Every structure is written in C-alpha cells, then in structure tokens.
Amino acid sequence: MSAPNAQSSLPPEHYLGLFTIESWREFKAHGGRVMGFTEKKKLMAGRLKPGDKILCYVSKVSTFVGVMEVTGPAYWDTAKIWSDGIFPVRLPVKIVEELPLSHAIPIRTLAEKLSFMKPGTGWTIHVRSSPRRWTPADARTVVEAVAAKVRTIASGQTGQPHEAVEERHGALRKALPRSVRVGRVMEKTRGIMESGQTELLGSYENALSFNKVTGYSVNVPIGATCRPTAVCMKTCYFAVGAPSWSNSLRHQWKVMATMQANPAAFAERVAMEYDRLGLTFIRWNGGGDLFKENVEAINHLGKIRPDIPIWVVTRLPDWAAQIEQAPNVFIHFSLDKHSLGRRADFLKQKPRSQNHFFSYQCDRDEVPDAEGLEGIAVLFFDSYKPTGDVRKYRREVVCPLNGKDDITDVCRRCRRCFDGSAVSFS
Secondary structure (H helix, E strand, O other): OOOOHHHHHOOOOEEEEEEOHHHHHHHHHOOOOEEEEOHHHHHHHHOOOOOOEEEEEEOOOOEEEEEEEEOOOOEEOOOOOEOOEOOOEEEEEEEEEEOOHHHOEEHHHHOOOOOOOOOOOOHHHHHOOOOEEEOHHHHHHHHHHHHHHHHHHHOOOOOOOHHHHHHOOOOOOOOOOOOOHHHHHHHHHHHHHHHOOOOOOOOOOOOOEEEOOOEEEEEOOHHHHOOOOHHHHHHOHHHOOHHHOHHHHHHHHHHHHHHHHOHHHHHHHHHHHHHHHOOOOEEEEEEOOOOHHHHHHHHHHHHHOOOOOEEEEEOOHHHHOOOOOOOOEEEEEEEOOOOOHHHHHHHHOOOOOOOEEEEEEOOOOOOOOHHHHOOOOEEEOHHHOOOOOHHHOOOOOEOOOOOOOOOOOHHHHHOHHHOOHHHHHO
C-alpha cells in the first residue's frame, strides 16, 4: 500500500480526518500515532504521503481538535484500537497541534473564512468523509485557528471573564403514590432502570437538552437523584410533559451514566456542545439533582471554562456545599415551606462556594408573607401564576416568569440567576 516514490517531491497537502468523541479519546489512549480508515478508503488513504497534514474534526459536535502530520505510507493492520470498528487501513501520524476537547474550535466560528460555508450552500458534505482533501486556503484557516487557540491556552487566557461575556450579550427513592406527578415519573424511571435499557451516551447524542424557558440544560433522572418535598411532589414542572416521556427518561439515565463513568470527560463534552450551539449560559440540573460525579463535572467545567456561566439548581445541602468557588458557577438553592431547614443545613456545612443564593417555590394557592422571605433572592409562584397582590414583594425578588403570558426565552433575557445579581441580593 506504499505510495509511489514520485510523491515524495510533491508539496504537502491537507486532508480532513473524522473522529467521534470516543474514537478521538481511543486514538489518544493508543498513543496518538495511528489513524484508521475502512477498507473502502484503501485507495484514498494510499495517496497520502509523509508530510501531508490532517485536520482533526470531531463529528456531531462539529469542532476541530488539532492538526496531525502523516509520518509514513498507509498499511494494513487488524489489531483492535477502536471500539466501534477495526478500520484496517492504517496511517502512521503524529500530532502537531492539539486542543483539549473543552476548547475545541466550532466550525461555525470559521464560517466567514471557509470558502464552502457560504449561506445557502450544502457545506456539510465537506465534513462527512475522510480522508478528504481540502483546498490550501481552507486548510490554512483551520491550521491558523488551531495554532492561535493553542497559544491562547498556553498564555493562560482560556476565556473571557464572566463579566465580559455578559457585556457581549444514587438509587431510586422509596415508592411514592401515583396520585402525585413525581410518583408517576419515579415509577416509569424504575421500570426503565430495571429493564436494563440504560447505557452511555453515544457519539451522535447530545448531552444537553432544550426547553423554551431556560434554554439548554443538563438533565438527570429525578427518580434517582432528588429528595422531593411535599411541594415538589405536587408542583414539579419536570414531572409532566416532554421531560417525563419514556425517551426523555432514557436520555436522562444515559446522561447520568456517562457522567458517572467519567465526570471530566462529560464536562468537556458539555463545553463542546456549548460552543457549537453558540450558547451564553448553561443550566445544570434542569431536572434532577446533585450527586458525587455531578459535582465533580461541575467543578471541572468551572475551572477549564471560566467563560461559561453555569447555573446550578439544587435542593441538596450536602452536595451543594461541595461545589467549589468559581466566579462563573452560581448555586441556586431552591426552598419551599417544607424544606426551609435545608437552608440552615447547607450553611452549616460551610459551603466551599459563596457564589450562592436562595429561591422560594410557592405551593398551590400559597401567598407567602413578605417578611418571611428575608434572604430569598427569587420567588416563584406555582405554575408561574401569582396568587394575590405581588406588589407587596420587592420587585427584584419576583421572578419575571410569574404572570407572563409567554415564558419563552425569559431566562436568557433576564439572566439574574447567573449574572451575580441574585447572589448580590441575598
């Protein structure tokens, strides 16, 4: 399979090399010296010569993670390296420039410089197969972007501080009655768990989920992570609608399992999706609550990506206290009339982060006393429908979701829970 000797005098060319998140990690774990292709790519791979460059692209998350150089001719080998196939056409390579997955470059950020990403064009064909030869100009755009990002990371400037971003825009709990919404979801969740249908997230599955109110979030099963109060059991928004459907519950289990398998790798995966989607914040625990690996993933992401505002919602004092201090990580501790003691439990633990605040969730038809909301930064009424005259509460405390006819995108526009305002108010 060796390339003709005449190729040795030709100038180096650039090719796209496709990976999944898993295959990139397996490639690295095997030493980062062998790239593999299917038998159908034998002829194409044979055209690559020593000195040619490979642009390392991670599919689905649509990012570039590095640049490699071919160090020898292609050859045939069936030794197992990757979990999703043999890829017997092997090519010896070496990594020239590499980015952490958490700082990979989304292709969308290069759209204005890449010739094939003009509006209305089917640009994805250029990143569907490998090895695929790229034009020198397009390849240079990627090579220069990767090199620049490597230099930025080396200088310690891994992201703009949070203020600059703002300026720029365990086991299932005991059975609960089916008469309450959380009980019904727990029963369905238990059925999924016992059926053995849970597994890790695949290469082409997203870690983040979307809803129209809070945007993109990390969701885990409430049935395996929450300690619901009486108010939770009746009013939990996550126990009705799409989040409670079987497909959603299976996805939540996959997210949890993937997080437990490798918290740091999960955090990097979230960072890549954040960049690919062009987000400006992430809600953590849109559904579900904290556990050991969940906290580890939050702490890791807070360190490696200080430019990502992370809004962590929790009701668990023990685990909330283990979240580390970081200017971009905001702990939103949710209380109601049955869980006020958890506030004292949380503070008694001497939380590692002072970047926290407390909210209050009203029960159905509850009208809390304004005097009793001391230290509460955010007030929610059941189903966001105010009971009584809200003017008796301080304006800053009443969440703008309350009383809204259309709650779409309210959190992204308000940002109070993850821009420091709620923390300062508390």
